[in-house]
Amino acid sequence: MAVSSAKALEVERLRADFAVFDELVNGKPVAYLDSASSTQKPRQVLDAMREFYEHSYANVHRGVYTLAERATEGYEGAREKVRAYINAPSNREVIFTRSATEALNLIAYSWGLENLGAGDVVVITELEHHANFVPWQFIAKKTGAQFAHIPIDDAGELQLDALDEIAARGNVKVVANNLVSNTLGTINPVEKLAVWAHEHGAIMVVDAAQAAPHRHIDVQALGCDFLAFSSHKVCGPSGAGALWGRRELLDAMQPFNFGGEMIRSVSLERTSWNELPYKFEAGTPAIAEAYGFGVALDYVSEIGLDAIEAHEHELVVHAMEQLAEIPGVRIFGPPADRRTGIVSFEVANVHPHDVAQILNWEGVAVRAGHHCTQPLMTRLGVAATTRASFYLYSTHEEIDRLVAGLLKVKETFGA
Amino acid sequence: MSELEQMYREVILDHYKNPRGHGALDPADATAEGQNPLCGDEVTIFVRFGEDGETIDDVGFEGRGCAISQAATSMLTELVKGRTASEVASLPKEDLLEEIGIPLTPIRLKCAILGLGVLKVALHRAKGTPLPPEWQGLADDLTI
Secondary structure, three states, rough: HHHOOOOOOOOOHHHHHOHHHEEOOOEOOEEEEEEOOOOOOHHHHHHHHHHHHHHHOOOOOOOOOHHHHHHHHHOOOOOOOOHHOOOOOOHHHEEEOOOOOHHHHHHEEEEEHHOOOOEEEEEEEEEOOOHHHHHHHHHHHOOOEEEEEEEOOOOOOOOOHHHHHOOOOEEEEEEEEEEEEOOOOEEEHHHHHHHHHHHOOEEEEEEOOOOOOOOOHHHHHHHHEEEEOOOOOOOOOOOOEEEEEEEEEEHOOOOOOOOOOHHEEEEOOOEEOOOOOOOHHOOOOHHHHHHHHHHHHHHHHHOOOOHHHHHHHHHHHHHHHHHHHOOOOEEEEOOHHOOOOEEEEEEEEEEEHHHHHHHHOOEEEEEEEOOHHHHHHHHHHHOOOEEEOOOOOOHHHHHHHHHHHHHHHHHOOOO | HHHHHEEEEEEEEHHHHHHOOEEEOOOOOEEEEEEEEOOOOOEEEEEOOOOOOOOEEEEEEEEEOHHHHHHHHHHHHHOOOOOEEHHHHHOOOOHHHHHHHOOOOHHHHHHHHHHHHHHHHHHHHOOOOOHHHHHHHHHHHOOO
16 A cells, blocks of 8 residues: 655655645634544545445355455455554454444443452543443442542552552452543553453453554553454544454353344354354444554554654644643643643633634634543543644644644633 | 634623622522533532512522533523523523524534523422423433
């Protein structure tokens, strides 16, 4: 595939892959600073999906005709790309889901309902996304397990000295954590948590939705048991996500959804399940989306995750320096060297919704809200924050426009 | 005047910075709390009725939110004082929007009418006034 970049990331050349950057918002070129929410799509992904639909589309796995074979090849080829991207031992351990959220729900239901009970402890963190928080809260209540959280310090980093107290509460069975916080950008010590989880006989569940687009992911090096991420945050289409799990755990689990490809045989008396990974892929999957997901992984891999990470680091350093100079702006979270390309902040006396609204008039797109991390908002003592987040196509100039926009916010509010 | 200047016109910023009816009423005859799931903003409304048990004598609110939601709720308290519970229960949102008088996108519309919805829930609970379907979501409280 032709990617318009050498190994050192050339942002202007890459931006030419994204038609959206020709778009004007309120007469101004869009400065898209909401990639933590979802990323924009390069033409390589869009073209490949269109071509797939026009030349290789049918339902997967069932047909014996050529189009079905091509579709299955495309779909299974994408599974192999996901496997390689996260260095999973086998593509039988890679399950396509609708999203990272669905992947995390799958674990909570299929593993949690069977394996949790009174006396057990489910451990999440104070900076978890709701998708890795609420399913565990729900299943803990259903099964009578305790629901414990690892607190964060004022810089938004996990306080691992709380672990002993948590372990004393009962049998720790699950530790669930995001590798990167979607709100603060904090890079969490998942490897350490995985070691601790295993010492206590627990499984380690990693939400990598916010990490996988920006850093090398190696499930074997992380030492985790499950890992989830999504396509739409890594330049792929929405509607596709992936779950990786250890074979022995997946083998022992019951399915999450029923019907379609997950069936081996059905009779009036009993039903048996298909082998991995199909056991967890009920119904017609998002075929072209999974295919596009694979193409997107190729796209970012060819640019290089090291180059992307270095580019985002430069941007976040620049953004934090610039924002710190605006009186009344407070940045949340850790220093730049311990976060990815995400900056959450507040402007004194101006609500984030109003900040984002005024920035939109300047063509600057940022996210305002709780970012699906309400317990974290409570910990920070705010209802919401404004969040700017960057990706491989983000530029210093866009950050400068954000800064200029914030001065306009302050002027409008007399703040 | 630009669209931006219209949205954040002086009267909105004035209500935002100096909200009328701000603060809890204790005791209150009717109260309800609601959230805007989009941003986690919250508003709690307190109502006191006059001697007839119908007319809204005083209304107060607490909460946190954007300039639009706070200014709209502040304006709401002025709009409903002296009206009866059933009048307010059937008050169309357009009446409040007219009062606010600024162009709103569908998302910001939710901010603007949060306070009105919560007030309708409070009246519904205290007086059994009808709660049309569009407001019922605010009254649901299913938790785990």
